[in-house]
Amino acid sequence: MDEFSFIDAIKPSYYKQSTLIKGIGDDAAVIRSSANDLVTAVDIFVEGVHFKRETMNAFHIGYRALAANLSDLAAMGADPAFYLVGIVIPKSWSDSELKEIFQGMKELADFYQMDLIGGDTVSGKQLTISITVFGYCQKEKVRFRHTAVQGDVVFVTGTLGDSCAGLHVLSEPGEYKNQSYFIKRHRMPSPCLSFVKELQQIPRVTLNDISDGIANEAIEIAQASDVSIHLEEQKIPVSKEFSQFPKELQHKWKYFGGEDFEILGSVAKEEWPLVKMAADRTNTQVTEVGFVTSTEMDAGNVYVHKQGRKVKLDKNGYTHLK
Secondary structure, three states: OOHHHHHHHHOOOOOOOOOEEEOEOEOOOEEOOOOOEEEEEEEEEEEOOOEOOOOOOHHHHHHHHHHHHHHHHHHHOOEEEEEEEEEEEOOOOOHHHHHHHHHHHHHHHHHOOOEEEEEEEEEOOOOEEEEEEEEEEOOOOOOOOOOOOOOOEEEEEOOOOHHHHHHHHHHOOOOOOOHHHHHHHHHOOOOOHHHHHOOOOOOOEEEEEEOOOHHHHHHHHHHHHOOEEEEEHHHOOOOOOHHHOOHHHHHHHHHHHOOOOEEEEEEOHHHHHHHHHHHHHOOOOEEEEEEEEOOOOOOOOEEEEEOOEEEEEOOOOOOOOO
């Protein structure tokens, strides 16, 4: 297909968001402003860096790419509404595979009532996907990294390290317990949007999505909030069959693996019961894993407490341009 035929092939037959005035088919999309705050985020996914054909089929590439962006909106407390897709297409990818990439996005977008409103397609040597997402949030309800304070409870959703375990299962074939679970966690992560939406009644919640490992995300909160975060090793949640993997990999994946797209947060101790109630209403696993302190000497640092020892965590998750 040429560029215009491809655009026609992925163009939605109808739109779901009432604030959209013009979607695909003009030089730009038009969104009518509302009483809410507009939240936007963008991510780029490159073949060989973020995904490989050996471990991800086309559908899952699209699904996970959009899921990663939706996790950013979840961390900001926003409801998803629109997305734009820019794609660099090499000759080695077939028309049917490209349609499957967009079908993977569409399945997730339909679930959250999102509209695809445009983008760009060009030819190139390496498959590259850029997704920009837009969401709405009630005024004064956007969540930030810089609002953690002394005495906060630190919590995480879900279990950590599963995505890296799934990639390991796909890359190192063998006999694994519950391997389909780990593979799905790698290929089809679930953004915590419904859980975060239920937190709107809480005046202050600090959130960050776990895309680069809990160590990286906790350090980002600690630095932005000028506090120190303390994690308790025995409380970090992992899945039932996680112990089958080598201990050094368990540690690496749990703290630095990333791409679980769970939520790390902090909240005042008196508001912690409301967080648990929100988790119950949305069938979300949530675990208290630590606490926040505020001393000038330790500001910006993250520590792990294990067997009576306190160890400083470094920012060793994956970093581009490192």
